[in-house]
Amino acid sequence: MKSLEELKAIRDKARERIAVREESGEDGIRIVVGMATCGIAAGARPVLNEFVEEVNRRGLQGVSVTQTGCIGICQYEPVVEVFEPGKEKVTYVKMTPEKVAQIVTEHIVNGRPVQEYTIGSYQK
Amino acid sequence: MYRSQVLVCGGTGCTSSHSKEIREAFESQIRDKGLDQEVKVVQTGCFGLCALGPIVIVYPEGCFYSRVKEEDVAEIVEEHLLKGRIVKRLVYDETVAEEGHIKSLNETNFYKKQKRVALRNCGVINPEVIDEYIAMDGYQALGKVLTEMTPQEVIQVVKDSGLRGRGGGGFSTGLKWSLAAANEADQKYVCCNADEGDPGAFMDRSVLEGDPHAVLEAMAIAGYAIGASQGYVYVRAEYPIAVHRLQVAIEQAKDYGLLGKNIFGTGFDFDVEVRLGAGAFVCGEETALMTSIEGNRGEPRPRPPYPALKGLFQKPTILNNVETYANIPQIILNGAEWFASMGTEKSKGTKVFALGGKIHNTGLVEIPMGTTLREIIEEIGGGIPGGKKFKAAQTGGPSGGCIPASLIDTPIDYDNLIAIGSMMGSGGLIVMDEDNCMVDIAKFFLEFTVDESCGKCTPCRVGTKRLLELLNKITKGNGTMEDLDKLEELCYYIKENALCGLGQTAPNPVLSTLRYFKDEYIAHVQDKTCPAGVCKSMLKYSINDDKCKRCSLCTRVCPTGAIEGTVKNPHKINTEKCIKCGACKDACKFGAIEIH
Numbered sequence: 001m002k003s004l005e006e007l008k009a010i011r012d013k014a015r016e017r018i019a020v021r022e023e024s025g026e027d028g029i030r031i032v033v034g035m036a037t038c039g040i041a042a043g044a045r046p047v048l049n050e051f052v053e054e055v056n057r058r059g060l061q062g063v064s065v066t067q068t069g070c071i072g073i074c075q076y077e078p079v080v081e082v083f084e085p086g087k088e089k090v091t092y093v094k095m096t097p098e099k100v101a102q103i104v105t106e107h108i109v110n111g112r113p114v115q116e117y118t119i120g121s122y123q124k
Numbered sequence: 125m126y127r128s129q130v131l132v133c134g135g136t137g138c139t140s141s142h143s144k145e146i147r148e149a150f151e152s153q154i155r156d157k158g159l160d161q162e163v164k165v166v167q168t169g170c171f172g173l174c175a176l177g178p179i180v181i182v183y184p185e186g187c188f189y190s191r192v193k194e195e196d197v198a199e200i201v202e203e204h205l206l207k208g209r210i211v212k213r214l215v216y217d218e219t220v221a222e223e224g225h226i227k228s229l230n231e232t233n234f235y236k237k238q239k240r241v242a243l244r245n246c247g248v249i250n251p252e253v254i255d256e257y258i259a260m261d262g263y264q265a266l267g268k269v270l271t272e273m274t275p276q277e278v279i280q281v282v283k284d285s286g287l288r289g290r291g292g293g294g295f296s297t298g299l300k301w302s303l304a305a306a307n308e309a310d311q312k313y314v315c316c317n318a319d320e321g322d323p324g325a326f327m328d329r330s331v332l333e334g335d336p337h338a339v340l341e342a343m344a345i346a347g348y349a350i351g352a353s354q355g356y357v358y359v360r361a362e363y364p365i366a367v368h369r370l371q372v373a374i375e376q377a378k379d380y381g382l383l384g385k386n387i388f389g390t391g392f393d394f395d396v397e398v399r400l401g402a403g404a405f406v407c408g409e410e411t412a413l414m415t416s417i418e419g420n421r422g423e424p425r426p427r428p429p430y431p432a433l434k435g436l437f438q439k440p441t442i443l444n445n446v447e448t449y450a451n452i453p454q455i456i457l458n459g460a461e462w463f464a465s466m467g468t469e470k471s472k473g474t475k476v477f478a479l480g481g482k483i484h485n486t487g488l489v490e491i492p493m494g495t496t497l498r499e500i501i502e503e504i505g506g507g508i509p510g511g512k513k514f515k516a517a518q519t520g521g522p523s524g525g526c527i528p529a530s531l532i533d534t535p536i537d538y539d540n541l542i543a544i545g546s547m548m549g550s551g552g553l554i555v556m557d558e559d560n561c562m563v564d565i566a567k568f569f570l571e572f573t574v575d576e577s578c579g580k581c582t583p584c585r586v587g588t589k590r591l592l593e594l595l596n597k598i599t600k601g602n603g604t605m606e607d608l609d610k611l612e613e614l615c616y617y618i619k620e621n622a623l624c625g626l627g628q629t630a631p632n633p634v635l636s637t638l639r640y641f642k643d644e645y646i647a648h649v650q651d652k653t654c655p656a657g658v659c660k661s662m663l664k665y666s667i668n669d670d671k672c673k674r675c676s677l678c679t680r681v682c683p684t685g686a687i688e689g690t691v692k693n694p695h696k697i698n699t700e701k702c703i704k705c706g707a708c709k710d711a712c713k714f715g716a717i718e719i720h
Contacts, residue, residue: 001263001380001381001382001387001388002381002388002389003388003389004264004267004268004271004388007258007263007264007267007388010255010258010380011258011259011261011262011264013255014255014256014258014259015259016125017126017255017256017259018129018249018256018259018260020126020127020128020129020183020184021129021131021183021184021248033208034208035206035207035208036207036208036209037207040206040207045162048127048162049127049162051127052125052126052127052162053125056125064184065127065184066184066185066208067127067207067208068208068209069207069208069209
């Protein structure tokens with residue numbers, strides 16, 4: 001170890017790898033992927049993994065990606081719900097890994113839900 | 125990138141209940157399900173709540189599974205990791221909120237009042253991966269002192285923080301360092317006392333097992349502060365996991381150049397070696413410990429000269445305990461004021477206690493100094509099992525004393541404990557209920573010190589033996605009132621004349637029980653009874669003829685044939701033959717065996 005900068009570089013890299021162990025707390029954004037049999041069969045797993053990758057790629061703080069059981073709208077799987085403190089829950093349906101980057105950019109980072117992928121657009 | 129991480133406790137407690145097999149089962153089943161690119165299994169140090177072990181925490185949910193068995197792993201992998209359904213039956217019930225949501229661990233009674241400084245990384249990082257320690261700001265403090273601070277400034281920060289030795293006496297750590305720094309020498313040493321010997325105390329083991337780099341970093345900081353280039357960790361061989369992780373940590377730190385030559389390019393050299401102790405209690409005493417590191421028989425020597433002047437190999441040396449060191453990097457990073465803002469006027473910071481005995485949540489807790497005994501026992505510890513009444517708490521192990529129920533609201537710090545006749549010691553805290561006999565407790569600790577006395581000085585070698593003989597006499601029902609006076613007199617004599625801390629504090633368990641529970645001693649002497657029903661010689665077993673159904677079961681289980689009687693005829697215990705083992709009482713289905 002020759003310098004503090006070298007140590008800090010190791011720290012920043014290592015931190016990403018254990019960030020999942022930090023509790024995002026009450027004020028964090030939660031991205032919840034439905035991972036029941038219906039979700040998995042419809043392809044929820046690649047969606048979940050893509051969210052994990054994308055959130056990490058952008059180094060977002062206070063955002064957690066978790067899974068849950070069946071939400072009850074199996075015909076719309078894969079279903080992803082985004083919980084933001086103080087805001088209405090947003091439900092994305094018929095998700096694919098390709099839609100993930102757009103949702104992270106527009107919704108998670110810029111705070112504008114991607115209307116066309118939400119359940120509201122599908123039910124019309 | 126892993127979407128989920130499974131943390132499995134690898135502390136000694138959970139390891140002894142098969143956490144290693146559980147970890148391996150997770151690894152193989154996660155592989156079988158094809159999840160090994162998504163879910164990572166991590167071995168950590170102790171989470172503290174040992175009563176509920178083996179413990180598994182799954183992130184990002186922070187789901188706390190307790191008492192996990194190997195056969196539960198398949199269900200957790202299938203349900204939780206694959207399908208996202210938390211296995212409720214295994215979740216620590218305090219973390220399950222209404223509507224089935226999982227609450228944060230920090231909201232449970234056990235963790236709520238805790239403030240983890242020394243234990244901050246225990247159970248959070250993998251102790252065998254240096255990068256995880258660095259991720260938690262590890263070695264930043266060392267970098268800071270080497271590049272930005274003078275040795276004097278480092279010592280001043282430690283002094284200002286008010287940190288006192290966590291291993292026993294509570295001497296000011298900063299003062300200790302400044303004394304060693306002031307002595308000129310061609311070589312100085314930094315030693316770490318990991319010879320944890322108090323029955324029931326295991327916080328040092330937990331720190332070494334859960335966060336070994338924190339100790340190494342602190343020792344390097346101490347080396348810079350006093351001008352030493354060599355450190356030794358003296359750890360007992362009975363702690364194989366701690367020794368292994370320490371050695372792994374030293375290797376990794378050397379690989380990264382965080383130990384060795386020219387650290388951070390500043391020209392500062394520091395190396396650490398491990399020395400194994402064979403487990404003699406006296407080797408926790410500083411002069412005996414250093415004698416043992418030198419390769420000699422572990423016996424204390426008179427002080428002065430103090431180690432700060434002539435310690436290891438006759439060179440200026442500082443010796444601090446594991447927990448003391450674990451606080452140092454945090455003090456450097458967060459400042460003296462931060463540390464001094466916790467605790468009481470003369471006892472700053474936090475202290476780790478090993479909760480044991482008659483209490484629900486046995487385990488390790490770290491709390492700010494000044495927390496009351498009531499908060500520790502009733503809130504954090506979850507109270508006493510079986511609805512029994514709290515009688516006393518024993519702190520400080522064989523050097524400490526008992527705190528009676530009347531003093532349960534005492535804020536715990538160094539000075540308050542001394543004032544009530546106990547001491548902090550290393551932080552063992554054994555809770556006792558109405559079924560514990562205080563004379564018997566004193567006897568238990570005396571047996572320990574008699575065993576562990578090194579024999580060098582007469583007051584300890586002979587004095588403690590005579591004390592034990594007196595206690596044996598009293599618990600056998602042969603004591604006299606004069607014996608009680610003799611007991612007290614001998615205690616003071618040993619305290620004043622023994623060579624080292626072991627002997628000087630050995631009478632404390634007797635003195636403190638005499639002080640608060642004299643009536644129990646008197647009951648043993650005058651009434652020849654043991655009020656708690658513990659001291660066997662004073663117990664008399666008899667059969668209540670009204671309850672006895674004459675089944676003769678007791679006559680068959682009695683190992684000495686002391687019970688006379690056949691089926692359908694009255695039974696009687698021959699007290700001459702009875703060894704009071706209690707086998708008949710356990711066997712009797714009608715509660716007919718009575719003890720007086």
